[in-house]
Amino acid sequence: xxDNLSNSLTSAIGTLRGxxxxxxxNMREGLGEVRTALLEADVAxxxxxxxxxxxxxxxxxxxxxxxxxxxxxxxxxVHRELVNLMGPVDHEIPFRSGDTTILxxxxxxxxxxxxxxxxxxxxxxxxGKDVMLVAADLQRPAAIEQLSVLGEQIGIxxxxxxxxxxxxxVCKAGVKKAKKxxxxxxxxxxxxxxxxxEELMAELSRIDRTVSPDQVFLVVDAMTGQDAVSSxxxxxxxxxxxxxxxxxxxxxxxxxxALSVKSVTGVPIKFxxxxxxxxxxxxxxxxRLAGRILGMGDVVSLVEEAQRKFDQDEMQRQEERLxxxxxxxEDFKKMMLQTRRLGPLGKVMGMIPGMGGMQETLAGADLxxxxxxxxxxxxxxxxxxxxNPSRIVDQTRRRRIAAGAxxxxxxxNDLVKQFDGMASMMKGMAGLGMKDRMREVQKMQSxxxxxxxRLGRPKGDTGKRLTAEQRRxxxxxxxxxxxxxxxxxxx
Numbered sequence: 001x002x003d004n005l006s007n008s009l010t011s012a013i014g015t016l017r018g019x020x021x022x023x024x025x026n027m028r029e030g031l032g033e034v035r036t037a038l039l040e041a042d043v044a045x046x047x048x049x050x051x052x053x054x055x056x057x058x059x060x061x062x063x064x065x066x067x068x069x070x071x072x073x074x075x076x077x078v079h080r081e082l083v084n085l086m087g088p089v090d091h092e093i094p095f096r097s098g099d100t101t102i103l104x105x106x107x108x109x110x111x112x113x114x115x116x117x118x119x120x121x122x123x124x125x126x127x128g129k130d131v132m133l134v135a136a137d138l139q140r141p142a143a144i145e146q147l148s149v150l151g152e153q154i155g156i157x158x159x160x161x162x163x164x165x166x167x168x169x170v171c172k173a174g175v176k177k178a179k180k181x182x183x184x185x186x187x188x189x190x191x192x193x194x195x196x197x198e199e200l201m202a203e204l205s206r207i208d209r210t211v212s213p214d215q216v217f218l219v220v221d222a223m224t225g226q227d228a229v230s231s232x233x234x235x236x237x238x239x240x241x242x243x244x245x246x247x248x249x250x251x252x253x254x255x256x257x258a259l260s261v262k263s264v265t266g267v268p269i270k271f272x273x274x275x276x277x278x279x280x281x282x283x284x285x286x287x288r289l290a291g292r293i294l295g296m297g298d299v300v301s302l303v304e305e306a307q308r309k310f311d312q313d314e315m316q317r318q319e320e321r322l323x324x325x326x327x328x329x330e331d332f333k334k335m336m337l338q339t340r341r342l343g344p345l346g347k348v349m350g351m352i353p354g355m356g357g358m359q360e361t362l363a364g365a366d367l368x369x370x371x372x373x374x375x376x377x378x379x380x381x382x383x384x385x386x387x388n389p390s391r392i393v394d395q396t397r398r399r400r401i402a403a404g405a406x407x408x409x410x411x412x413n414d415l416v417k418q419f420d421g422m423a424s425m426m427k428g429m430a431g432l433g434m435k436d437r438m439r440e441v442q443k444m445q446s447x448x449x450x451x452x453x454r455l456g457r458p459k460g461d462t463g464k465r466l467t468a469e470q471r472r473x474x475x476x477x478x479x480x481x482x483x484x485x486x487x488x489x490x491x
Contacts, residue, residue, distance in 0.1 A: 005255040006293050008037035013074050013294075027059055030074055042225040042256030047085070047263045055081050079290050085259060087286035089268040093215060095129075100178045101185045102211055104171075106204055106239065107219035108231055109192040112247035112273060114143050116219045117189045118150035119273065119281040120245075125156060129184040133158045134174030136167045136207070139191040147189055154278055167191055168206045175211050188213065196231060201238040208239055215242045217270070220257065222249045228257040232265045243270035246284070250274040255293070329378045329386040329419065336371060373407055377415055380404030389419045 012033030016026055031052055038048045059077045095101045103120065107113040114137065121131045133151050135158055137143035144160055151158035159174040171188050178186035190207060193200045208216065218241045220228040228246070235241055244261055249272045262268050269284040378386060380401045385392050392398060395409075398416075402409040 005037060005041040008040065009034060009078070009294060012037050013078065016074060024060065027056065027074065031056060034078065038256075038259070041259070044226060044229060044256070044260040044264055047260045050263070051081060051085055054084070075294055079287075079294055082259070082290035082293065083286045085286075086262050086284075086289065087268065089270060089284055089286060091270055091283045093124075095184065096214065100175065100183055101215075102175060102188070102213040103185060104188045104190060104207065104211070104213035104216045105219055105245075106190045106216065106235060106241075107192055108196070108221075109140060109194050111192065111219045111221045113137075113192055113219040114146050114189050115150070115276070116245055116247060116273060116281070117147060117187050118154060118156075118278050120217075120271075121151075121156050121185075121187055122154045122278045123281060124185050125154065130182075131156050132174070132178045132181070132183045132186045134171060134178075134186060134188045135160045136170040136174070137189050137191045138165065138167050138170070139193065143189065143191075150278070167203060168210050171207050171211050196234050201234075204235075204239055217241065217243050217245050218267075219245045219247060220261070222246045222255075222257050222272075225256050226260065229260045229264050232261050232267060236265050236267050241267055243268055245269070245271045245273065245281075247273035250280070258289070329381070329389055330383075333375055333378050336375075373405065373411065374415060376405035377401060377407060377412055389416050392416060 013030055015033060016030045034055075035048060035052055038051070039045070043051075055074075055077055058081060059074060093101070093103070105113055105117050105120070117133055121133055124131050133147055133156055135144040135147045137147075138161065148158050148160060150156075159170075159177055161170045162173070167190065171190070174188065175186055188207070188211070190204060191200070207213075216239050218232055218235045218239075220232055222228060224231075232241075232244055244265075244267055246258055246261070246269050249258065258269060258272075272282055272284045274280045274282055381389070381392075385401075392401070392412075398412045399409050402412045405412075
C-alpha cells in the first residue's frame with residue numbers, strides 16, 4: 001500500500017538526517033523533495049502546494065527540539081499535516097430507530113461497487129444487523145448475478161428485478177420489501193457507467209429523490225488516480241454524497257487519490273478496500289494511514305485485525321505453553337497459520353514500526369513459498385521429531401524427511417539449526433502484549449526466509465533500520481539463494 005510514495009517521502013525527509021537543527025534553508029531542500037514525491041504519486045497540484053505551505057508554516061513556527069534531528073522534526077510535522085489533509089473522518093453509520101436504514105452505493109463501472117456492497121453488508125452483519133441487498137445495476141448484465149452470488153456467500157438476501165427495466169422501480173420495490181420484512185439495513189447497488197454522463201446522474205438523482213437514502217456512498221478506484229478525485233467531485237455535486245469508499249488500495253495505487261479527495265471535494269474517505277475477500281474492508285483512519293506512508297507503521301490496525309481474526313482460545317493455549325517453557329515446531333506452525341490470517345506478509349510488515357523498509361529488501365523473495373516449504377518439512381517429521389528436531393542426528397532420516405517434503409536435505413539441516421534460536425525467541429514472548437508479540441512473530445517469519453539460516457541478528461547488526469546498501473546486499477543474497485534452490489529442485 002503506497003510503497004512508492006512511502007519510499008519517496010522517507011528518502012526525501014531522510015536527506016535532512018544528521019544536519020543539526022531544522023532551519024529554513026535545509027527545510028526548503030527537504031520540502032522540495034517532498035513536493036516531487038507527492039506530485040509523482042499523482043496528488044493534485046493545488047493540494048500539494050497548499051499542503052507544503054501548511055507544513056512550512058507549521059515547521060517554522062514549531063519549537064526546535066534539541067533531542068531531535070531535522071528529519072525527525074519534519075516527519076512529525078508532515079504526519080500531522082497528512083492527518084489534517086485526509087481527515088477528520090466519522091465512520092459511524094446513523095441507523096434509524098425502529099425503521100429500515102437505506103444505504104445507496106454509486107460509482108463508475110470497474111470501481112468495485114458491487115463487491116463493496118457485499119463487503120458493507122458483511123460488516124453490518126457482523127455488527128448484528130439484518131441486511132438486504134438490492135440489485136439495481138441494470139446496465140451491467142453480470143452485476144445482478146454477481147450480487148446474488150455474494151449474497152449467497154455471506155448469507156444475506158438479495159432483492160433482484162422482477163420484470164422491471166427501470167432501476168428506480170427496482171430500488172423502490174426493494175426498499176418496500178425490506179421495510180415489510182423489518183430489515184435493519186437495505187443496501188442499493190445502483191448502475192454505473194464507463195464514464196460520467198448526464199443520463200447516469202439523472203438516474204441516480206431520481207433514485208435519491210424516490211427512496212430518500214439515509215447515506216450515499218461513492219465507490220472509487222484508487223488505481224485511477226486523479227480521475228477518481230474528478231469523479232468524486234462530479235458525483236458530489238449531483239448527489240451530495242456522505243462519504244467515499246476507496247477500493248484497490250492494496251494494489252499498485254500511487255496514493256494521490258487518497259491524499260487529494262477530501263481536500264478537493266470536502267467529502268471524507270470513510271472506508272477502504274484492501275483485497276478481494278468480503279472481509280477486506282477497513283475503516284479509513286487518516287492518522288494510521290499517515291503512519292504507514294511515513295514508515296511509522298500502524299500497530300493499532302494490526303492489533304484490531306488480530307483480535308478479530310485470531311482464535312482467542314488457541315492464543316491462550318499458546319500463552320500457557322510459552323509460560324511453561326514449551327515450544328515445538330507444531331506450535332510454530334500453528335502460530336504462523338494464525339498470523340497468515342492477517343494477510344500477505346508484506347502488508348503486515350508495513351504495519352509494524354521499523355519494518356516497513358524490509359518490504360523492499362524482501363521484494364525478490366517469495367517468503368510465503370519459503371514458509372510453505374518449512375511446513376512441508378514439519379509435516380514430514382514424526383510427532384517426536386517435531387517436539388525435538390535437534391535430536392534428528394541421523395543423516396539418512398534427514399534425507400527421508402527432505403524427500404517427503406520435496407526439498408533438499410540442506411533445508412532440513414537449516415531448519416534444525418534454526419530451531420534452538422527460534423525456541424528461545426518464542427519463550428521470551430511469554431507475557432508480551434499483542435503489539436510486541438506481533439513484532440517478534442514478524443521478525444521470526446522474516447528470519448525463516450533468511451538464506452544464511454540465522455534467526456539472530458546478522459553480525460554487526462545494532463537493531464537499527466538497515467541502510468539502503470545493506471538492503472540491496474540482503475536482497476541480492478536472497479535472490480542468489482532462490483536461484484540455488486531452483487537448481488536443486490530441478491536436480
